[in-house]
Amino acid sequence: MNEDKTEQPTDYRFKKVRKEGRIRYSHELNSLVILSIGGAFLFWNKNTIISRISEILFSHFNFNYSIINDNNFIFYGNATFLSDIFYFMFIIFIPTFWVIIIAKLFGGVSFNLKLLKFNVTKLNPLKGFKTIFSFHMLFLMFKIFLKLCLVISISCFYISMHILDILELVNKTPKIALETGFNILISCFFLSVVSLIPIAVIDIFWQNYSYQKQFRMSRKEVKDELKQMEGDPYIKWRIRQEMKILANHRMMSEIPKADVIVTNPTHYSIALLYNEKTMYAPKVIAKGAGELAFKISKIGKKYKIPVISAPVLARALYFHSKLGQYIPSILYKVVAEVLSWVWQVKIWEKNGGSFPKKPENLLIPSELNILKEDSISD
Incomplete structure (x- = not known):
């Protein structure tokens, strides 16, 4: 019919x-x-x-x-x-x-x-x-x-x-x-x-x-x-893989601009950039899990970018922020503590003295404790 x-x-x-x-x-x-x-x-x-x-x-x-x-x-x-x-x-x-x-x-x-x-x-x-x-x-x-x-x-x-x-x-x-x-x-x-x-x-x-x-x-x-327009599923998968590889390459090229890298320390890594003259909040310029997280930390160390181990904050940033966008407003206060430590490190590099103490017991809002497990493939 x-x-x-x-x-x-x-x-x-x-x-x-x-x-x-x-x-x-x-x-x-x-x-x-x-x-x-x-x-x-x-x-x-x-x-x-x-x-x-x-x-x-x-x-x-x-x-x-x-x-x-x-x-x-x-x-x-x-x-x-x-x-x-x-x-x-x-x-x-x-x-x-x-x-x-x-x-x-x-x-x-x-x-x-x-x-x-x-x-x-x-x-x-x-x-x-x-x-x-x-x-x-x-x-x-x-x-x-x-x-x-x-x-x-x-x-x-x-x-x-x-x-x-x-x-x-x-x-x-x-x-x-x-x-x-x-x-x-x-x-x-x-x-x-x-x-x-x-x-x-x-x-x-x-x-x-x-x-x-x-x-x-x-x-x-x-x-x-x-x-017919979509074509072979294998070809589509290959195209997505190639696009993902290109996106990762672009992301890795942005890491040297970062001000700080927050790590899990091994499971997740998030690179943050903040310019107080042109930006109203810190921006996520790179993030990754597993092997990609390790590469981000390695590039950060290569370019002498401060790396701070904050597992709870790293998980919150990884699951609740998007690449290329500003961090959630609910995390402004805790990230400000990290950036304050980064600025102290830069002053220490110029003037010397005792190394600034890393912030501890960073408090994350309870509503961010529910992790998006489906995002772990990002």
């Missing part, structure tokens, strides 16, 4: 279907971009186009008696005609071609040879009829009908408003008539394009909805995809 597809498609699903050439695409937006940029191009070049049309009309409607007896009349006439054709191809069709390319890129382009693969199911007439009478095709026909109604209605309305100006063109000189007629056509064209904006907006939302609905997933598909 097929499971209902009620889940929204994931990003991985979208990437997969885009690779297959199925992209989100709005034909109405694409058409609107083509018409807008093409119309703007014609408007910006209207003076050049009108001047060229005037020259063509003048040359073709101006009768020259000297060409009657010219044997090369047809050749020159054809050459002139072809040059005019190529000019208008350059001024209109070539820019329009680039407008279409830009619009396609704007709407989204995906090149995939898989789309050219022969598929027998596409020749199934029943599937073809199903597609023809689908809701998608009905919506497409509705859009076409709506566009026709809007464009015809606005064009007729605009022309009816300027019918007197159009009829008056026969009484004007050719150049003025061309300019006036061109302005009327361009204005009518842009009004028609503006009327298509609501349809393009509706189509964008519709295409987005259809695209989301087409690639909806069942819960089983989501789970299978998640497993």
